[in-house]
Amino acid sequence: MTDIIDGNAVAAEVRTGLADAMDSLADAGATPCLATVLMSDDPASETYVSMKHNDCEEVGIEARDYELDPEAPADELYATIDELNADPSVHGILVQMPLPDHVDEREVLRRVDPAKDVDGFHPENVGRLVAGHPRYKPCTPHGIQKLLASADVDTEGADAVVVGRSNIVGKPMANLLLQKSETGNATVTVCHSRTADLAAKTRAADIVVAAAGVPEMIDGEMLSEGCVVIDVGINRVETDTEKGYELVGDVEYESAKEKAGAITPVPGGVGPMTRAMLLWNTVKAAGDAEGVAVDLP
Numbered sequence: 414m415t416d417i418i419d420g421n422a423v424a425a426e427v428r429t430g431l432a433d434a435m436d437s438l439a440d441a442g443a444t445p446c447l448a449t450v451l452m453s454d455d456p457a458s459e460t461y462v463s464m465k466h467n468d469c470e471e472v473g474i475e476a477r478d479y480e481l482d483p484e485a486p487a488d489e490l491y492a493t494i495d496e497l498n499a500d501p502s503v504h505g506i507l508v509q510m511p512l513p514d515h516v517d518e519r520e521v522l523r524r525v526d527p528a529k530d531v532d533g534f535h536p537e538n539v540g541r542l543v544a545g546h547p548r549y550k551p552c553t554p555h556g557i558q559k560l561l562a563s564a565d566v567d568t569e570g571a572d573a574v575v576v577g578r579s580n581i582v583g584k585p586m587a588n589l590l591l592q593k594s595e596t597g598n599a600t601v602t603v604c605h606s607r608t609a610d611l612a613a614k615t616r617a618a619d620i621v622v623a624a625a626g627v628p629e630m631i632d633g634e635m636l637s638e639g640c641v642v643i644d645v646g647i648n649r650v651e652t653d654t655e656k657g658y659e660l661v662g663d664v665e666y667e668s669a670k671e672k673a674g675a676i677t678p679v680p681g682g683v684g685p686m687t688r689a690m691l692l693w694n695t696v697k698a699a700g701d702a703e704g705v706a707v708d709l710p
């Protein structure tokens with residue numbers, strides 16, 4: 414039987430597991446606070462930010478909402494970041510991506526105080542992760558580590574194939590799987606749009622992390638019997654349903670499920686974990702900033 418890895422359930426466990434740390438912070442008179450900054454009218458971005466606010470409310474994290482006109486000058490965004498950096502009551506800052514074209518995304522990533530960079534995108538935090546001493550692990554790869562652990566997947570010595578080389582998923586995921594750690598020690602191959610024979614690589618993998626952003630690009634034919642499939646894709650595909658779209662992963666679920674030993678669904682797999690690990694990082698940020706030792710799940 415294929416194990417369907419339930420991201421909603423594991424994410425709920427993470428949220429519940431944060432209660433101890435929240436209590437320690439409350440004893441010290443501290444409430445973790447996440448500021449989200451949205452500079453977009455994209456309905457998907459708006460949905461994601463509002464989900465993050467709901468999650469914060471559930472665990473008792475204060476969420477502050479900053480919204481900027483997508484046409485506003487980039488300096489307004491930079492000034493907002495500076496203000497949040499300087500505000501000691503704000504522990505975490507998330508600037509929702511993607512940003513408008515006239516905004517320099519790299520400047521934004523550099524500008525967020527690395528101590529408040531709960532996305533883990535600041536160059537200092539990227540460097541620390543690559544060097545094996547992460548401060549904040551980026552939420553999606555961190556969530557995937559939790560999913561693998563929840564399904565008792567042993568990464569040590571496993572052949573892991575990461576499909577996609579983005580800075581937010583593919584690269585940090587490959588690094589984490591490679592690291593000398595409980596959730597690492599894999600032999601990692603990173604594939605991308607120029608990979609000569611993708612199917613040959615994925616067929617040789619014990620673990621496939623699909624994060625290319627191409628709907629249903631990996632099907633059962635490309636997988637080996639019993640492998641573990643983590644589907645990071647969250648693609649909105651237009652349909653003539655009431656919602657107008659359907660979410661599909663980077664994996665063709667039906668055929669992949671027949672081959673895989675374990676697989677994450679879309680929705681309800683990696684997405685909820687990404688949000689849960691944002692809370693995790695925010696609670697860690699609050700503990701560090703307030704000098705409170707917190708026990709994280």
Ligand SMILES: Nc1nc(=O)c2c([nH]1)NC[C@@H]1CN(c3ccc(C(=O)N[C@@H](CCC(=O)O)C(=O)O)cc3)C=[N+]21
Binds near residue numbers: 507508510532681684
């Ligand atoms: N600075 C920044 N940090 C991010 O972490 C970030 C970002 N920008 N920009 C966009 C991406 C995307 N992302 C998602 C997180 C959770 C779901 C999620 O929870 N998805 C649900 C379904 C959501 C739905 O129904 O639309 C699921 O897969 O079950 C989706 C997408 C975070 N991102």
